[in-house]
Amino acid sequence: MKNFYTILLLLFGISVSMAQTGGIAGKVTDQRNKPLPNVNIALIKTSLGSTTDSNGDFQIQNIAPGKYAVTFSMIGYDSKTISVTVSANTTTTLKAIALSEKQEQLSEVVVKGHQNKYALKAPSQSLRLKTEIAKLPQNIQVISSDLLQDQQVTSIMDGVIRNVSGVTMLEHWGNFARVNMRGFRLPAFRNGFNVQDSWGPLSEDMAFVDRIEFVKGPAGFMMSAGEPGGFYNVVTKQPTAKTIRQVSLMARSFDNYRGTLDLGGKATKDGKLLYRFNAMYQTSDTHRGDEDAERYGFAPALTYRISQKTSVTAELNVQQAESYIGSAYVFAPVDDGYGSLDRDFKFTDTNYPVSDIQEVTFFGTFKHDFNKNWSWETKFGYLRYDQVGNSIWLWSLEDNGDAVRYISNWDALSMGRYFQSYISGSFNTGSINHKILGGFDYSQKEYWADFGQYAIIDIDEPFNIYDPVYGNTVEPSFNKSPEVQYRDNVYNYGSINRSVYLQDEIGFFNDKARLTLAGRYTHLFMNGREATDSKITPRIGLSVDILPTLSVYGLYDQSFIGQSGVSFDGEAFDPVDANDIEGGIKKSFFEGRLKTSLGAYQITKQNVLVTDPENPNFSIQLGEIQSKGIEFDLQGEITPQLNLILNYANTNVEITEDSDRDNIGQRLSGHAKHVTNGWLNYKFSEFSKLKGFGASLGYQYQVDRSTWAWAADNESFLPDYFRLDGALSWSNEKLRVQLNVNNILDEYLYSGSDYGSYLYWQSEPGINGRVTVTYNF
Structure with missing residues (x-):
C-alpha cells in the first residue's frame, strides 16, 4: 500500500x-x-x-x-x-x-428509435460512475428495458442471463435465482445495494425494472461487496418528467396470465414533483401442473426537486408471492441417468402446500449538486423478506424406484438496512483531469430460517417414481409460533459491513488515457463468528483510447467479503479474499451504435466454499481456487432496423491449493466451460409495406457443463444445452402486439446434480408461448 x-x-x-x-x-x-x-x-x-x-x-x-x-x-x-x-x-x-x-410523422420516428436502444452508453447513477462504459477499465454489460421487452422477460429467472457472456443459472428453489458468472454465484444488488441472502432475495420481477447491469470482477466502487466474479445490479423504474401511461396484458402457456401498469410524469405543473407508479398481478401454473401460484405487487416512487441543484427521491416496493419451494426437483437412481423420467413428471403430491412470501423494500435518495463539477449523494435502503412455507426433499431412494420423501419447515425472515453517502467531482491540474469518488458505506443484515422441523410423508408405503400414485400423503403440521426469529435452534446469520472508499480517475492527453487509483477500507462483523475482520483493498485500472472508437484496458482489483452459513460441525466460515487481474479491448462501430468488448481475466480466490462430499447439505472451505477465462460481448444495432446481441465465454475454474493434494488441479463445479448466446431482432422500416412488424430469433448454447455440486467421485457433468427462441411483433405509436415462442425445438432441457447415491434435476418446459398486448394511452 x-x-x-x-x-x-x-x-x-x-x-x-x-x-x-x-x-x-x-x-x-x-x-x-x-x-x-x-x-x-x-x-x-x-x-x-x-x-x-x-x-x-x-x-x-x-x-x-x-x-x-x-x-x-x-x-x-x-x-x-x-x-x-x-x-x-x-x-x-x-x-x-x-x-x-x-x-414528418414524428410519432413513428420515436417508436423506431425506442426499438434500437440495445447498447446503452452510460451506467446508472446507482453505480456511482460518471465515465461512459466504453472508457471504463472494466467489463460492464447492461440489459436495457427495450431488450427486456423484445424478449418478453417477466423475471430474473426468465432468460435474462442470456444477454451477457458467461452468465448461467444453475438452479432455483422457486423463490430466488442462483446466478453464476466466472464460476461464482453473483450477489443480487438493487439500486446499488447488496441485498443477497443465503436463500434470497425474492426473484426480481421485470414489471418494476428499468435495466439490469452486470459488473464483471470485483468492484471497489460498490463496496467490494460481491463475489470476485462480479454482481448484477437491478435498477428500478424511477420518477420521470416524461409522461408515461402504459398497460400490458399477457397470456402464456400453462394457464399463466399477467397484467402490468406503468404510470409516470409530472405531479405538478412546474415539474418540481415527479412520480412513477408500477403495479403487476399474475396467476401461474407450471408444465408439471397443480402448482397454481399468485403474485402481485406495487411500487410508488416520488422525486421532489427542492431546487435546481437539490432533489429527494423516495421509492417503495411491496410484493406478495406464492411459491412451491423445491417442487421443481425430480429424483432418480444414478444408473437411470439424467432426464430418465418424463419432462412433466411431478415429484410432489397434489396437496403439497404453497409457501407465502412478502417482500418490502424502501429506498431513499438525497442528491445535491454543489456546482457543475461536484455533487453529493446520500442513500438509504431497507428490505424485509418474510416467508412462511415448506420445502420438500428426498429421504431415500431404492433402485426399483421406491422413494421416501420428507417435507421440512421453511419459515424465514430476512432484514437488511443500508446506508451510502458519497461525493463525486472533477477538477483539473494542468492538462490532467481528475474524477474523484469518495464515501462511506454501511450495511447490516440478519437472516433467520427454521428448517429444523421436518416430517416423513411416505410412511405407509413409498412413492414409486415409475408408477406414481398421488393424493395419499398427509400434509405435516409444524409449530410456526412464535415468529421465526424468536424460535430455538433456528439458522441465524448476520453481518455488519462498514467501509470507506476513495478513488481518483486521472485523465491524460485530453482524457485519451485514464488511470484509476483507488482504495477501500472494510470492517466486517459476522455474528456467526462473533469476531471482526478488516482489510484495505486496492484498485488500479488503466484505459487508453487507441482510436476514437477503440480502447484497451487493464485492471487489478480485490474483494473482501464475509460468508454466511456454518460447516457440518457448526464452525463459521472465514471471509473471502480474492483478487482479479484482467484486460481487454472495447470497440464500437457505426458511430457508436454497435459496441463490442473482448477480455481475458484471472481470479484467485481464497477460502472458497464448496459442497461437503460427506454432508451434501453443508459446505466446506478450500484453500484456494483460480478462475480463468475469455469473454466476448456484442450489442447494439447494425442498421436502423437490425439489433443484435451476441456473446461467448470460455471459463475454467480449478483448485490450486488444498490440504488434500489430490484435489489440486481438479475442476470446480458450477459452470459451463463454453457458453454462447445470440439474439437478433429485425423491425421493418417505415417505408416498407410491412411497417410496424418485427421478428426476433435467439439461441442459448452451453458446452461442457458441470453440475452445481460435485458428487463424491468429483466427476459430475451435464449434457450440452441448446435452446432456440423466437418472436413476432407489430406496433405503432400506441399499440404493441407480440408473440414469443420459447424452446422452439421442444428440447428436454434441465439442470441438476449428482449426490452420489441418486441424481436430481429440474426441467424446463417444452415448446411454450406467450402473447402480450401493450397499450400506451
Missing part, C-alpha cells in the same frame, strides 16, 4: 505542471422553451460529447482550448450545429439551444 500511495502522489505532482483545459455547458429546449432530455451533443472531429439530463442541461469538460463545431441532435428534431470557442480554465456557458420538431 505504501507504493500505491507513492504512485498516487507522484502522478498528482506531475499533473500540476501540465497545461489547462476548459469546458462547455448549456441547456437545450424545444420551440416552446421546454427542456429536452437525452439530446446528443458532440464536438465534431473529436471523441468528446454528452447528453442532456432531465432538465435539458449538459456539460462537457476537459476540452483543449480552441474553436469547435458542436452538433445537437435528437430523434424527431432537426439537428443544429454551432461554433464555440473554448478557453483554458473556463467553462463557456451557451445560451439556450432551441431545436425544432421535424414536420
Whole structure:
C-alpha cells in the first residue's frame, strides 16, 4: 500500500505542471422553451460529447482550448450545429439551444428509435460512475428495458442471463435465482445495494425494472461487496418528467396470465414533483401442473426537486408471492441417468402446500449538486423478506424406484438496512483531469430460517417414481409460533459491513488515457463468528483510447467479503479474499451504435466454499481456487432496423491449493466451460409495406457443463444445452402486439446434480408461448 500511495502522489505532482483545459455547458429546449432530455451533443472531429439530463442541461469538460463545431441532435428534431470557442480554465456557458420538431410523422420516428436502444452508453447513477462504459477499465454489460421487452422477460429467472457472456443459472428453489458468472454465484444488488441472502432475495420481477447491469470482477466502487466474479445490479423504474401511461396484458402457456401498469410524469405543473407508479398481478401454473401460484405487487416512487441543484427521491416496493419451494426437483437412481423420467413428471403430491412470501423494500435518495463539477449523494435502503412455507426433499431412494420423501419447515425472515453517502467531482491540474469518488458505506443484515422441523410423508408405503400414485400423503403440521426469529435452534446469520472508499480517475492527453487509483477500507462483523475482520483493498485500472472508437484496458482489483452459513460441525466460515487481474479491448462501430468488448481475466480466490462430499447439505472451505477465462460481448444495432446481441465465454475454474493434494488441479463445479448466446431482432422500416412488424430469433448454447455440486467421485457433468427462441411483433405509436415462442425445438432441457447415491434435476418446459398486448394511452 505504501507504493500505491507513492504512485498516487507522484502522478498528482506531475499533473500540476501540465497545461489547462476548459469546458462547455448549456441547456437545450424545444420551440416552446421546454427542456429536452437525452439530446446528443458532440464536438465534431473529436471523441468528446454528452447528453442532456432531465432538465435539458449538459456539460462537457476537459476540452483543449480552441474553436469547435458542436452538433445537437435528437430523434424527431432537426439537428443544429454551432461554433464555440473554448478557453483554458473556463467553462463557456451557451445560451439556450432551441431545436425544432421535424414536420414528418414524428410519432413513428420515436417508436423506431425506442426499438434500437440495445447498447446503452452510460451506467446508472446507482453505480456511482460518471465515465461512459466504453472508457471504463472494466467489463460492464447492461440489459436495457427495450431488450427486456423484445424478449418478453417477466423475471430474473426468465432468460435474462442470456444477454451477457458467461452468465448461467444453475438452479432455483422457486423463490430466488442462483446466478453464476466466472464460476461464482453473483450477489443480487438493487439500486446499488447488496441485498443477497443465503436463500434470497425474492426473484426480481421485470414489471418494476428499468435495466439490469452486470459488473464483471470485483468492484471497489460498490463496496467490494460481491463475489470476485462480479454482481448484477437491478435498477428500478424511477420518477420521470416524461409522461408515461402504459398497460400490458399477457397470456402464456400453462394457464399463466399477467397484467402490468406503468404510470409516470409530472405531479405538478412546474415539474418540481415527479412520480412513477408500477403495479403487476399474475396467476401461474407450471408444465408439471397443480402448482397454481399468485403474485402481485406495487411500487410508488416520488422525486421532489427542492431546487435546481437539490432533489429527494423516495421509492417503495411491496410484493406478495406464492411459491412451491423445491417442487421443481425430480429424483432418480444414478444408473437411470439424467432426464430418465418424463419432462412433466411431478415429484410432489397434489396437496403439497404453497409457501407465502412478502417482500418490502424502501429506498431513499438525497442528491445535491454543489456546482457543475461536484455533487453529493446520500442513500438509504431497507428490505424485509418474510416467508412462511415448506420445502420438500428426498429421504431415500431404492433402485426399483421406491422413494421416501420428507417435507421440512421453511419459515424465514430476512432484514437488511443500508446506508451510502458519497461525493463525486472533477477538477483539473494542468492538462490532467481528475474524477474523484469518495464515501462511506454501511450495511447490516440478519437472516433467520427454521428448517429444523421436518416430517416423513411416505410412511405407509413409498412413492414409486415409475408408477406414481398421488393424493395419499398427509400434509405435516409444524409449530410456526412464535415468529421465526424468536424460535430455538433456528439458522441465524448476520453481518455488519462498514467501509470507506476513495478513488481518483486521472485523465491524460485530453482524457485519451485514464488511470484509476483507488482504495477501500472494510470492517466486517459476522455474528456467526462473533469476531471482526478488516482489510484495505486496492484498485488500479488503466484505459487508453487507441482510436476514437477503440480502447484497451487493464485492471487489478480485490474483494473482501464475509460468508454466511456454518460447516457440518457448526464452525463459521472465514471471509473471502480474492483478487482479479484482467484486460481487454472495447470497440464500437457505426458511430457508436454497435459496441463490442473482448477480455481475458484471472481470479484467485481464497477460502472458497464448496459442497461437503460427506454432508451434501453443508459446505466446506478450500484453500484456494483460480478462475480463468475469455469473454466476448456484442450489442447494439447494425442498421436502423437490425439489433443484435451476441456473446461467448470460455471459463475454467480449478483448485490450486488444498490440504488434500489430490484435489489440486481438479475442476470446480458450477459452470459451463463454453457458453454462447445470440439474439437478433429485425423491425421493418417505415417505408416498407410491412411497417410496424418485427421478428426476433435467439439461441442459448452451453458446452461442457458441470453440475452445481460435485458428487463424491468429483466427476459430475451435464449434457450440452441448446435452446432456440423466437418472436413476432407489430406496433405503432400506441399499440404493441407480440408473440414469443420459447424452446422452439421442444428440447428436454434441465439442470441438476449428482449426490452420489441418486441424481436430481429440474426441467424446463417444452415448446411454450406467450402473447402480450401493450397499450400506451
